[in-house]
Amino acid sequence: MEESMLDGVAAQRERLAEGLRAYGASFTELGRRFATQLGVHSTDAFALLEIASAEASGVPLSPALLSRRISLSSGAMTALLNRLEHAGYVTRTREHTDRRIVTLHSSAQVRELADDFFAPVNERQDTVLAQYPPELLHQLETVLAQLCSAVDAQLAQEHGDI
Numbered sequence: 001m002e003e004s005m006l007d008g009v010a011a012q013r014e015r016l017a018e019g020l021r022a023y024g025a026s027f028t029e030l031g032r033r034f035a036t037q038l039g040v041h042s043t044d045a046f047a048l049l050e051i052a053s054a055e056a057s058g059v060p061l062s063p064a065l066l067s068r069r070i071s072l073s074s075g076a077m078t079a080l081l082n083r084l085e086h087a088g089y090v091t092r093t094r095e096h097t098d099r100r101i102v103t104l105h106s107s108a109q110v111r112e113l114a115d116d117f118f119a120p121v122n123e124r125q126d127t128v129l130a131q132y133p134p135e136l137l138h139q140l141e142t143v144l145a146q147l148c149s150a151v152d153a154q155l156a157q158e159h160g161d162i
Contacts, residue, residue, distance in 0.1 A: 016147075034117050038110070040087065046070055047080055048089055052106040052114060060103045063092070 028042075035045035050069050054061045061069070067077040081104070084090040089110040092102045129137060 020147075030118075030121060034114070037117060038087075038089070038113065040083070040089075043070065043072070044080055044084055048084065048106055048110055049114065051090060051104045052111055054104075055106060060105060063102055063104065066104060 031046055031049065032042045034049075035042040038045060038048075040048075047066060047070055050066055051061055063077050063081060064074070066072075067074060072080065081090060081092065085092065089107050091105045091107065093105060094101065095103055
């Protein structure tokens, strides 16, 4: 590739990265406010959102997978899940044929609270997304997935996973 074309790609990457950082900061603040409404730590709220999101997609999380998603040690994850279970926000079940596998489920109460809390911003975002053709949004999903994969590969290499 020509150097000027690479410079253009690098500049585009920086603009996209800045946009994603800004979106991430806004989402983090929204998550912090949700945590405040629930009366839990923001890490607990983000764990709840991960659990509910995984359930909605039909693939409930195990504590180990959740700990990787939110970067907590197994001890910290156990303490977090104990807090959330005590508050009535999460249940741990053993529905798998391998009874050692624990699956996490969010309570109906926390799903309703999350739906109510996030409904206004979801409606605003849906209005924005409705302005674009589905093909473009699909391309954006693909680009974001590939960018995440590139970063995850680097993280795995630095961690010695590959």
